[in-house]
Amino acid sequence: MPKSSSQRTRKRISTASRADRHELYERAVQDPESDITFLTRTFERLRGRPPLSLREDFCGTASFCAAWVGSRRDRTAIGIDLDPDTLAWGKRRHLASAPEHVGRRVHLHQADVRDAVGAKSDITCAFNFSYFVFKSCEGMRHYFRAVRSRLVDDGMFFIDLYGGPDSIKEDVTDTDYDDFLYHWDQAFFNPLTHDTLCHIHFSFPDGSRLNRAFSYDWRLWTVPELREILLEVGFRKVHCFWERSDRNGEGTGVFYEPKGPVHAEDCWWTYIAAER
């Protein structure tokens, strides 16, 4: 934090030092509306009713919880995260200023997602690959079991994941958001363990930078591994989705359940859904 009382404030303050990493993250990475549309459509198609209660594991700033309850008046959300500072930021940003009926329908817990705290829900989701922190089959099984225990009988579990040859290369990709650049830095990948170390950096037009605003120490899991572990812990059916491409091979944001083989893109991300 810049020291406001100090003489130093007379010097030009860089954009980076004033920037809020959580805000930048939400703008660059999260897209709650399209996730909500996908979850709702898929749940309604497979379960024949609208999903109302959501548990967001690794919820961070709980922007997704807030968007979920904002999308329908009878929706509720539970957000679980280990980090109290991030939860506090989310409360201030998304819940304190929201209408009372919105704030009342979101419950945030500072807890380990494997402890299965809180009420059962229609949907549990773990997005932005956050569950990749579990690096062994045994660890992932433990987490998936906990998820299953907090779902209602016809509940569903949704995760997202990414892959493709580009995901196992050490490389940086830059995305321009007008007032800042978002840098996704795949700093390290070990083919012997599939451990990967990724960072998010932000840089600004005045040349300042927020280096390593976020860092992730993950195992890069593959679709068949996750599918088999979900089945091993008792999920009855697992659905793998794939993004439809347009004529130029660009992603359309529309996901479908492929019947046959899909084209192996250089870089892809997709959803897996599991029926309890």
Add this chain to the structure above:
Amino acid sequence: MAQRADPHQLYQRAVQTPNADIWFIGATFRKLRGRAPVSLREDFCGTAFTATTWVQGHARRSAIGVDIDADTLAWGLEHNVLPAGPSVSRRIELVQGDVLEVETRKVDVVCALNFSYAVFKTRAMLRSYLKNARAALKRDGLVVLELFGGTESFVPLIEKQKRGRFTYVWEQKSFNPINHETVCQISFRFPDRSRLEPAFQYEWRLWTVPEIRELLAEAGFRASKVYWQKLDSRGEGTSDFYATEAAENQECFVAYVVGLP
């Protein structure tokens, strides 16, 4: 030329390097177990080229070759085992059977080379194979598995190599990221433009190193090691492999995973 060509003969010349595999197995076994390995079981042995070369290497060595395909075993008997002479052939036992179920006497080393175990497409099947392999090992034995990977293994690919009088073509026809299933073909092309295409086709699941190591643990192996290929100064593979827990990813790599029961 394609009509007169023998696909097994071409396969042995183009794909197999039994001496390099045997050198790796011998050196690794001596290092980990403090003695020389004597008995080998070659699973998915095909023409038993590796088993025969193994036995030829030392008068005390013996081998069991297991394969499900009777015709390929018969070819191997005629072209590899019997021509090696009775002092070699009497130390080789060929078994036509399923590696998931076969029961053999206990050996020092069970090996599955050339990615052959990738025919098992589920964790349950591969685990069951590894359990059966473990049951055939002496207490201080080793299982040796070969695998390939790298960024190029997750996309369709074609690779041609001139091998004297023919060209060897490795084609990864398809790769499905949703189940990691891949279809690969080996073809041979000849100077008169005739072709054996495809000579061999494989329908595999492309397994990753951590998956195989976790399945070894689930199948009861106490420990596993990965051996990575040393590169020369130009980045080309040497046939020297070393044990490591971390490596820089490559476009295409071949590695050994070794399980200790």
